[in-house]
Amino acid sequence: MRREGSPFEGLGAVFAKELTDNISSVRMLVLELLIVLTALAALYGAIDNLRQNTAEDPFLLLRLFTLSNAPLPSFVAILGFLIPLMAIGLGFDSVNSEFNRRTLSRLLAQPIYRDALLMGKFLAGLATLAVSLTALWLMVIGLGLIFLGVPPGTEEIGRSLVFLVIAIVYAGVWLSLSMLLSIVFRSPATAALVALGIWLFLAVLWPMLAPAFAQIIAPPDPRYLALGLETPDTGLWSQFLLRLSPNDLFGEAMLAILSPTTRTLGAVFLDQLRGAVMGSPLPLGESIMIAWPQTVGLIATTIVLFVAGYILFQRQEVRA
Amino acid sequence: MNDLLNEAPLAPPNTVIVAESLSKRYGSASAVDQISFNIRKGEVFGLLGPNGAGKTTTILMMLGLTEISAGSISVLGYDPARQPLQVKRRVGYLPDSVGFYDHLTAVENLTYTAKLMGLSLNERMQRIADALKRVRLSDVAHKRVATFSRGMRQRLGLAEIIVKKAEIAILDEPTSGLDPQATLEFLDLIRELKAEGVTVLLSSHLLDQVQRICDRVALFQSGRIVLMGSVAELSVQVLGAGFVVEVEAEGVGIARRLATIPGVSNVETLAEDRFRMTAERDVRPDAARAVVAVNGALKRLSVDEPSLEAIYARYFQGKTPGDVRHAA
Incomplete structure (x- = not known):
């Protein structure tokens, strides 16, 4: 049975309204402050570190993103941890609050399809996150200019732009997850708790659990242990399990993009190193190739989660 | 589309809504069971019956907001399941205990839905100002809806239907929970709509109000229409004389x-x-x-005059006394 009319009718109106709500909300302000303050601390550490120990580095700007000054983690690590929080904050009550406010049936009685409502909300959330992350990115570059006094090269700008795009995609994963939960659970509190639980599990517990599971699946070989090496099978399993978490995918992609000397994100075979000049940076295109599978993984996760939410939302009864 | 054209001659002229053995099942439970009715242009039609009798489900099927299990319904000649946008462009809906965005003002709330209706900026502003004036909310147009009473929210919901210039207004329990003064005002607004030629479909369990305003009523009981007609006709049918x-x-x-x-x-x-x-x-x-x-x-x-209350009580006394309790 085909339905008539465009699913995108009303998309613009929903998008504009949700974007206004997101940007003017107190919740967003608090989240942004949290990220900016933590990021500033990390940047301060990195700048301090760079000023003291840097000799000649062709990628000074990129060091700002990746250098950590104990006890503070690096800027990228902080983003990997806090972007999900921001996305969850935007998405956890996007659909169930319409039910609870009893606005949903009134909206859907207007000449729009449900598609426009869900898509508009998602795009508005993503746009909000993109605006915040871009502001943050500009802040890093500005601070770098002021404190380091070295103008960034074209490649550095290119790499940091790729970083920005991947960070937005990573935010998309968490946004579609939290929107899915906001469709599944009628209570925003439940949706928020489940989303935060998943976030903590993937960000904190999974990096510890994955190697342990790997050792169960492929027990370490005593011969490798005797040599003080990691058993290849265990290592591969551990990496495979880790990659199930979007946090790990984001971290790996960032490593490839922001550290130009990264040649591979997995195990290295000797023949891959043949003819390589160790320690020399790869061109940007090659680095993107290395980060590509991770990026595609993140985009695919976003789409799968969004589609799951879409199907559930289409089948949901309107009456509260 | 061909089906609709073929069916058209069967319905009396000036019919805006035609339902034919309309059914809605949730699993094995039947929410609406093979109901048929015609609604004529310009009349006020009351859907009436205890809570859970299938009134809201019927309304949602008319708007294409819930799937139809069996049977057919046509609204202004359109099939709500296949052409929901056409239907929703012409039909205004005021849901049971309507909600608004509390942090926005009355005008902002209406602007959002007017944008969803696809109205241009000028038309939007004009229609919203007119509608707020008609429902007597002009003086609070720029106040946040959070401060509105229930009666004001209901009137704002009606303003939305006026902004849409709907040909059919579907009002689900519009006066439940309103104080007597607010109820009277609201019923007056409904009469104004009728005077303009808008067909009004009203669901309620408040019998005296339905009687005051409806030209015809359909009495729902566990998903079926058990009685349908004007109050006078029903009283002849049920009480023996009107x-x-x-x-x-x-x-x-x-x-x-x-x-x-x-x-x-x-x-x-x-x-x-x-x-x-x-x-x-x-x-x-x-x-x-x-x-x-x-x-x-x-x-x-x-x-x-025959009272709907007497008809209702007599009917349910004769059938299933248990259901009358839920009705009040």
Whole structure:
């Protein structure tokens, strides 16, 4: 049975309204402050570190993103941890609050399809996150200019732009997850708790659990242990399990993009190193190739989660 | 589309909504069970019955907001399941306990839905200002909806239907939870809509209000329409007769004379000079003529219009007494 009319009718109106709500909300302000303050601390550490120990580095700007000054983690690590929080904050009550406010049936009685409502909300959330992350990115570059006094090269700008795009995609994963939960659970509190639980599990517990599971699946070989090496099978399993978490995918992609000397994100075979000049940076295109599978993984996760939410939302009864 | 065209001649002219054995099932439970009805252009039609009888489900099916399990419905000639946008462009809906965005003002709330209707900026502003004026909310147009009372929210919901210039207004329990003053105001607004030629579909369980405003009613019970028609028709059907006329007059042979009036089914003599007639129409003029004809002195002539409440109570007493409890 085909339905008539465009699913995108009303998309613009929903998008504009949700974007206004997101940007003017107190919740967003608090989240942004949290990220900016933590990021500033990390940047301060990195700048301090760079000023003291840097000799000649062709990628000074990129060091700002990746250098950590104990006890503070690096800027990228902080983003990997806090972007999900921001996305969850935007998405956890996007659909169930319409039910609870009893606005949903009134909206859907207007000449729009449900598609426009869900898509508009998602795009508005993503746009909000993109605006915040871009502001943050500009802040890093500005601070770098002021404190380091070295103008960034074209490649550095290119790499940091790729970083920005991947960070937005990573935010998309968490946004579609939290929107899915906001469709599944009628209570925003439940949706928020489940989303935060998943976030903590993937960000904190999974990096510890994955190697342990790997050792169960492929027990370490005593011969490798005797040599003080990691058993290849265990290592591969551990990496495979880790990659199930979007946090790990984001971290790996960032490593490839922001550290130009990264040649591979997995195990290295000797023949891959043949003819390589160790320690020399790869061109940007090659680095993107290395980060590509991770990026595609993140985009695919976003789409799968969004589609799951879409199907559930289409089948949901309107009456509260 | 062809089906609709073929079906069209079956329905009486000026029909805006046609439902044919419409059904909605949730698993094995039946929420709406094979109901059929026609709604004519410009009438106020009441859907009435206890909570959970299938009124809201029927409304949602008309708007294409819930899937139809069996049967068919056409709204203004469109199929809500396949052409929901066409239907929703022409039909306004005020849901049961309507909600608004509390942090936005009345105008901002209406602007959002007007944008969803696809109205241009100028038209939007004009229509919103007019609609707010009509529902008497102009002075709070720029106040946040969080401060609105329930009656004001209901009127704002009606303003949305006016902004849409809907041909059909579907109001789900519009007066439940309103104080008497707000209820009267709201019923007046509904009459204004009717005067403009808008077809109004009203669901309620408040019988006296339905009776005051509806041209025809359909009585729902566990997913079926058990009675349908105007209040007078229903009273004939259920109570046996519609009008009870009391005559107070002095004279000889009045009772016998009254009994000969066509349409009168029964004459009771309450006192020497008081008589109660049961009739299927308002027979007061005939009664007056009859009294005068026997040279009687007419002192009082009153009529009890059939009450929906009596019809409702009688109907459910006869069928399932248990359901009446839920109705109030």
